[in-house]
Amino acid sequence: MKEHKIITLGEVLMRLSPIRNKRFGQSNEYESFFGGAELNVAASLGNFGLNVSMATVLPSHEIGKEALNYLKRYDVNTTHVIRNNDRLGIYFTEAASMQRGGKVIYDRAFSGFSQLAIDSFDWNDIFQDATWFHWSGITPAVSKNAALLTKVAIEKAYEKGLRISMDYNYRSKLWQWGKSHEEVMPELMEKCHVMSGIHPDVDLLKEEVSDLDFALSGQDMMNKYPHCKVVVFSSRGVISANHHTWQGVLYDGKKVYRSKQYQLTHIVDRIGGGDAFMAGVIYGLHEYEGNLQSCIDFATAASALKHGIDGDFNAITKEEVVQMITSDNGSKVER
Amino acid sequence: MKEHKIITLGEVLMRLSPIRNKRFGQSNEYESFFGGAELNVAASLGNFGLNVSMATVLPSHEIGKEALNYLKRYDVNTTHVIRNNDRLGIYFTEAASMQRGGKVIYDRAFSGFSQLAIDSFDWNDIFQDATWFHWSGITPAVSKNAALLTKVAIEKAYEKGLRISMDYNYRSKLWQWGKSHEEVMPELMEKCHVMSGIHPDVDLLKEEVSDLDFALSGQDMMNKYPHCKVVVFSSRGVISANHHTWQGVLYDGKKVYRSKQYQLTHIVDRIGGGDAFMAGVIYGLHEYEGNLQSCIDFATAASALKHGIDGDFNAITKEEVVQMITSDNGSKVER
Amino acid sequence: MKEHKIITLGEVLMRLSPIRNKRFGQSNEYESFFGGAELNVAASLGNFGLNVSMATVLPSHEIGKEALNYLKRYDVNTTHVIRNNDRLGIYFTEAASMQRGGKVIYDRAFSGFSQLAIDSFDWNDIFQDATWFHWSGITPAVSKNAALLTKVAIEKAYEKGLRISMDYNYRSKLWQWGKSHEEVMPELMEKCHVMSGIHPDVDLLKEEVSDLDFALSGQDMMNKYPHCKVVVFSSRGVISANHHTWQGVLYDGKKVYRSKQYQLTHIVDRIGGGDAFMAGVIYGLHEYEGNLQSCIDFATAASALKHGIDGDFNAITKEEVVQMITSDNGSKVER
Amino acid sequence: MKEHKIITLGEVLMRLSPIRNKRFGQSNEYESFFGGAELNVAASLGNFGLNVSMATVLPSHEIGKEALNYLKRYDVNTTHVIRNNDRLGIYFTEAASMQRGGKVIYDRAFSGFSQLAIDSFDWNDIFQDATWFHWSGITPAVSKNAALLTKVAIEKAYEKGLRISMDYNYRSKLWQWGKSHEEVMPELMEKCHVMSGIHPDVDLLKEEVSDLDFALSGQDMMNKYPHCKVVVFSSRGVISANHHTWQGVLYDGKKVYRSKQYQLTHIVDRIGGGDAFMAGVIYGLHEYEGNLQSCIDFATAASALKHGIDGDFNAITKEEVVQMITSDNGSKVER
């Protein structure tokens, strides 16, 4: 792996979920996690051993400190974390069960991140020696300021010659600040090199979809955004809350690379699955430089494994990902 | 929905289950719930927004108070709850797992409800403005007194012109007081308008059973009990403790209405499934007055969702039930 | 059942598993169990009502006392348990999930059992009135002393005319003391009458394997070890961490007896599955003396049920095992 | 007790506290409660059997529903609860321990309550048949709107002839909206009849303070606010986080009534102690009409007992309060 330094920009959220998969109203005990699309990517990259740093803001109070320690724990550099007195965004989640979907109650309005001034970060300093910048469509969705801040970051990253990756990550409950994602995103995507999905939660990809269809979809994006060199899709088929199918696809302008399709039959927690996929793609592009098949295989296996783990963070080692790819069946007891 | 006021009569029980699905003997921590067939129906109706009141007895001690608060919490009117110094019935449950069935240890003998005097309730007062009375076969099963009390209630309800619904709810471990259900039930069923099942736990209904067979079964009951206008069946197919099939059927003397059959593949708790179905039927008959197909669809979806929820109570909103019926697949994360 | 007294020799271990199936690093709460291949067999036999006694060593401290009480609780006679100041072996386990395998971290080096002197037990006393001796391949794997001690025990048991059963139980992470299992085991197996598997974790048995193949495999062992009268195999097919198939086979030198194949679709804990099978075989050989089909049916059903239970111990009654064999489907709620 | 109907106005908050008294950062499990000064008063009054109703706002989401059910559970009438899409205020608390003080992290900015329009409530409707209005200094502290809304409510209550009680409840972390409490409170207090403390957390009252000093303090307030007929003080002496002294004092313009001083030596949770005192005063003024000594005795005993209970709510029956007053020592096991 060549010298690298990856920067992410995004909001850190506290996640609160009723313990033991109870419904809201059934329990007065909540388990807390830290999450957020870009944090999930960053923690996953740090955990895989990449050099990663996150630009964000955290409250100066004790729970803000806890969040900061969470970053350190997973080897995400915290040099560029601002501390102030604004609130930490929160989201409450309730687990899905059988035919009942999961629920998210967002309580992230007025968060410190959404209120950051546009010049909060010194990008010259942050991008010093950096080689890669990752952002997602959640950041411009939270507030006008955040959208402007994202734009500044992308432009500076582009100017400094970094590779730029993005995950569209459309969330209908966000984008409340006055503009729609269709108005904002295209301009931000213009300078990006690696793109994930359009609306990745929309299940437009079926196993039966031909490679040609993927290629056309990907080529479309490349035509629209000429800097884009790699398009990835993660395809989720929802059979029930507990059983999904999962497959990754990558298009590089020449060829479609497709992972095997996984049957995820006893899902523990799907939140963060897409972020784990994105982290896997970034890791794969660093680790398997010329080998795009290995890249998509890694990303898909890593994110398939995420579905078996509680919380946003993909608590999986790269060795476990590789073992899953190379063995027929990873699920033996090692003893 | 027209003006209505629904009355139920039944026993409230404390349910104690080893936490985290341990077997008896594996844990010294129990999670407590309140349950009982008629309470489950009442709480479900209150939760769906119907006007419902329960005639029962609770101890005057603190746990009796807790049970009373449980009723209030789910909008079940408690005006007709007697408080005295007799014991609260208890049942211990152990969760099923794979090929191992669930276990219920009843400790409800000598409960306050089973010892109620026949004239404990002032039915003239209770049925004031009431439009509907619901009872189940569990109530006459617990004691001779309870059986007599049920008879009085049914007669008074009939006399006052209420619609009467009943759920057969046969439990072999009950009916210990001297008479069998075959001796007692027919007389009680004579004045009922809506009936659920005969032995609903006996899996006599398969997907392949024809509508004609249902019609014949239902017609049989209507012939035997001429006041009966609607017969419903819930059909459970047990593949393993974790995987059942579930389907509802309704016959109105003219036609068989059948819901879709659900695959319940990762069951959390099947206890209360039948009660959730009964509540769904009563709700459906109120909400979708002329539309019996909507009624059985609602009842079946509501009770299918119950299987994904811990505890006796069907902690589901009517909006979630409707969403499940109208969407192909309810199990997406809303965010 | 004839008069009998079963003796086992083996190490007792403390097992620590992150609660609620968390991964290592996700939780700072561990649930503790006691386990070990021979203890699992002994506790299962005691629980089924056989007369069983275990020769082992436990620390004199409070956790050693707790382990001792565990044996008493499941009716394993503790007369031959040595108490000293050496350490109790520990193993940490992490549950499997979907495509991710389970993990075992052994911390059993330098345990009291592994350091036992060869003459620690007075076998004349222990085998007084005994009729059966059971050991497994884990015992000689832990240390040279333990291997020698096993040899002495087997020879003494043979000399006293006991029936001897063994479970090969190969663990690649053990056998660190200088000799390989191929060097040590054959001599120990020479005097055994009942043998389980060779490498039972290797999935060499498929449903499609013919009875003839089993017969040949079994006959091979009998030819090599002429005292051997019964060979059993448990065949596990791993579809995912949550879904295995499970079948037992028994060969008596004349005929192959095969249980039905179980679909284990929502596995709770597979650890101890093989031990539950071995206990079932020993129980079956005592209870169903002439009837080898009943024996393998019992052993397979008992061990299938184990997979639905947390912890090493097969917390199942013999009545539940029989119910599973005789009913189409054990998974109904009894109420 | 005469006919009465008590109205409160105030914010409902979710409280999240690390379980088992861990510090922030030591646990990722939080126990949730609902609280807020006026809710605590209302729930206590409902629990004592008074007729009480709360004007507030709750989110329309599931956690808002849970909060609504909490009110119902403790017999607080919810007719005047607005449901909308704004956020529910949150506060995180960390328990005190020995010499370490407790910590509160407020996350209540931008809550639905703080953003209520001034005309959100129809006071004519709410005060229909009402006899008493209670508010506290926390409500005007949260936002300008809330301060104006409080003013409107007080004026309307006064106009309708209700008795008005208030608790000063000064919190230095609030009052961030532009005016100080000194600027806002006097005008609001002008029409109040019953007042609690000035800065009740400031420990200006010692056991050695003479009745004369109390009388002067109380008379001062009555001179300033001529409608005021009763002034109460709760006096807390902090020896350590686990050991406080607690005493209540009441002045009616003529005489000082003083409760006994309690030694609170193993405090479980002091949050809500002052609210429990206020509720006790209101209850006492209703129950013991002419008897002000009984009133202050009840209020002080009730709030002393609160310190032994987890959570904001004073889960104590009036019988327990009376028992504590009349017995030398309430702490025997009843059996």
Place this chain on the structure above:
Amino acid sequence: MKEHKIITLGEVLMRLSPIRNKRFGQSNEYESFFGGAELNVAASLGNFGLNVSMATVLPSHEIGKEALNYLKRYDVNTTHVIRNNDRLGIYFTEAASMQRGGKVIYDRAFSGFSQLAIDSFDWNDIFQDATWFHWSGITPAVSKNAALLTKVAIEKAYEKGLRISMDYNYRSKLWQWGKSHEEVMPELMEKCHVMSGIHPDVDLLKEEVSDLDFALSGQDMMNKYPHCKVVVFSSRGVISANHHTWQGVLYDGKKVYRSKQYQLTHIVDRIGGGDAFMAGVIYGLHEYEGNLQSCIDFATAASALKHGIDGDFNAITKEEVVQMITSDNGSKVER
């Protein structure tokens, strides 16, 4: 210690307490224990290494089995435990806190024990080789049958020459079957040799009470019951729920032996304290035969330590008791 075999007769109860010392209504999780005055004595004796056996009845269901295993675990012989289909008595307890007393909700009416036929036990068999019989005033309190059964047992024990000990253990919530304790107890006490207290919960013994007063009290009992050779008292002074004083006194007809008085300042669970004292007396009379000072010192220290332990059972070794007596201060960390 001479050869001995101690027999107890009494009811086994399941105890359910809200976890983490919550009040009833604050938690839906209960921790379960097994208890009962005589069981507590028996388990303590077994734990100290005496030979003890209990005559009782347990349900044949799984929770009955769990109770049976509890006895085995603490070395209480279970040969004379009847298993039948009657219910297991239950009691719910709520912990005391500061000035609030603890609460017990009995749910033991109609238990299997209370319904035992008078000839349920074969005392000739049970008292075979026995040397000591212990009973308490709780047993005759539960039902007429139980009182008669106690009488039979005492007479048979006396006839066979056993030493008989008794603990008065008056509980006002029991004795509901028609006779008062004053009517029943004297006849039962007539043949007893060792007696504890009269109304041990009544705090009639203060530190300042003179030895002469104790001697007169004890002598009174000996005059009334001439077989009585030893009278013991445990004296509890209740300062708050968390702080008691504790002292034991013994009178042998000649002299008063008094232990030191313990300050129990952070009580964890007082239930079972008196039973721990009784067990300590019986142990002391066996272990320190001629030395009555050592006997009362042991009993008092053992029962003082009980107050620091959750649950009915005095989970203390005899070495810990001795260490507490001999050292100034037991509360150092051993490391």
Place this chain on the structure above:
Amino acid sequence: MKEHKIITLGEVLMRLSPIRNKRFGQSNEYESFFGGAELNVAASLGNFGLNVSMATVLPSHEIGKEALNYLKRYDVNTTHVIRNNDRLGIYFTEAASMQRGGKVIYDRAFSGFSQLAIDSFDWNDIFQDATWFHWSGITPAVSKNAALLTKVAIEKAYEKGLRISMDYNYRSKLWQWGKSHEEVMPELMEKCHVMSGIHPDVDLLKEEVSDLDFALSGQDMMNKYPHCKVVVFSSRGVISANHHTWQGVLYDGKKVYRSKQYQLTHIVDRIGGGDAFMAGVIYGLHEYEGNLQSCIDFATAASALKHGIDGDFNAITKEEVVQMITSDNGSKVER
């Protein structure tokens, strides 16, 4: 504060304690912490913001990774942490309660640290730019190798001109490798500048002890170890397991500096108290360079606060320590 870099050498242990302060044998759930005298000092220093690095060894398995993350989380530099396949030392602790002392079961024999080769660390590299080295008497106690390794480290540190601090930390259960602490420690202490206690757990220091006595004690040590410039003592008076007194004393060869004496009346966890004191001394010597009174005040307050916190780690900020020193009473709720 001047430029500094502090190095510690010591063993990291896993600590397992029954949850909710249960005794061993009462719970099968353990809470895990990481601890060890030098780790506790290092984590405390990192938490106070000093630059600190730890030389130790951790297993390469997942729990070793968890321990490594623990160091990162509290800002302890992990550059010099060796990873290998040896075991992690464990210790089990049981909380003290009232008159019952706490218990520690060590399971640290054969740990990776105790088996480190003498040349495992490259001290030239580790001490590069370092200014301070801290060790404790636990390290030479665990094994001969560890003692030799400590000696090498001290000599190298002295040679490089670092200040050296040590904590005697005598543990009678350690020192099993052949030499006594009296034989080993003096040589190691010869080159140290700051020393804590001799046997700090022995309560030889009472409040009434005069400053002269402290001065003589300290001077004694300085005479024996001429490099020693500062001697500190922490004085613990044990009234019960829940109530200690705590005071710190410092002697600099000229004068005795004494902190106030704290009453620790509701102790949560005393383990790590001495380590928190040592960390406070080191912090104080850095932060309050010339001011030894401030140094001992800080160290004593910090370690007093530790007693109110679960686990080995002193989860306290330096601001909280300062607040405790400057205020009369730290235990108010901040809100």
